[in-house]
Amino acid sequence: MNTPYQDAKISTTATKPEAAEAAEEVVKEVCSLNPQVFYDGSCPLCRREIAFYQHQEAARQADSTHPKMDWIDISKPSQNLPSAYSQAQLMARFHVQDPQGQVRSGAAAFMYLWSLLPGWRYLSYMAKIPGVLILAELAYRFFLRFRPTLQAWMKSKETPTS
Numbered sequence: 001m002n003t004p005y006q007d008a009k010i011s012t013t014a015t016k017p018e019a020a021e022a023a024e025e026v027v028k029e030v031c032s033l034n035p036q037v038f039y040d041g042s043c044p045l046c047r048r049e050i051a052f053y054q055h056q057e058a059a060r061q062a063d064s065t066h067p068k069m070d071w072i073d074i075s076k077p078s079q080n081l082p083s084a085y086s087q088a089q090l091m092a093r094f095h096v097q098d099p100q101g102q103v104r105s106g107a108a109a110f111m112y113l114w115s116l117l118p119g120w121r122y123l124s125y126m127a128k129i130p131g132v133l134i135l136a137e138l139a140y141r142f143f144l145r146f147r148p149t150l151q152a153w154m155k156s157k158e159t160p161t162s
Contacts, residue, residue: 034070035116036097038081038090041073044154045147046094056117069116093144107136 037053040046050071057069072079074090081090082103096109104112111133115124127133 033099034068035099035113036070036072037113038072038074038095038097040075040091042075043147043151044157045150048154053113053117056119094140107133107140110140111136 037050039050041050054071072081074081074087077087079087081087082097085095085103093105094109095103095105096112097103098112108127111124111127114120127136
């Protein structure tokens with residue numbers, strides 16, 4: 001029978017400081033200490049929206065002690081993705097993972113992200129009104145139907161780089 005220390009890859013013969021350090025490493029493996037925003041960097045619309053949010057986060061960092069958000073472009077195959085999700089699943093919808101490891105998707109992910117950004121928190125509070133999150137999710141799903149068309153249109157408008 002394994003002890004909790006053995007289950008967590010920590011030696012039962014380790015000293016208290018060694019065990020604490022090993023436990024900290026296990027926690028870091030399990031979840032990020034920062035919120036993680038997973039976005040499709042191959043989508044011009046998504047890139048613009050994320051750039052806007054990143055600008056908002058810079059303001060958030062300037063006046064608070066909140067942890068920095070990790071912005072993860074999932075269109076790049078070398079990214080470290082949450083083990084429960086494939087790249088295709090993450091590319092299909094917007095996802096945010098909180099510091100405790102909970103992954104939110106679609107409208108719920110937007111509401112969580114907005115709760116972290118100055119000037120957007122009021123929108124996240126609306127999700128607490130009965131039915132609002134359901135309506136927001138339905139609107140997001142409707143948008144997803146047109147996303148490929150919008151992506152193609154925006155790609156055609158981009159200035160090619162040499």
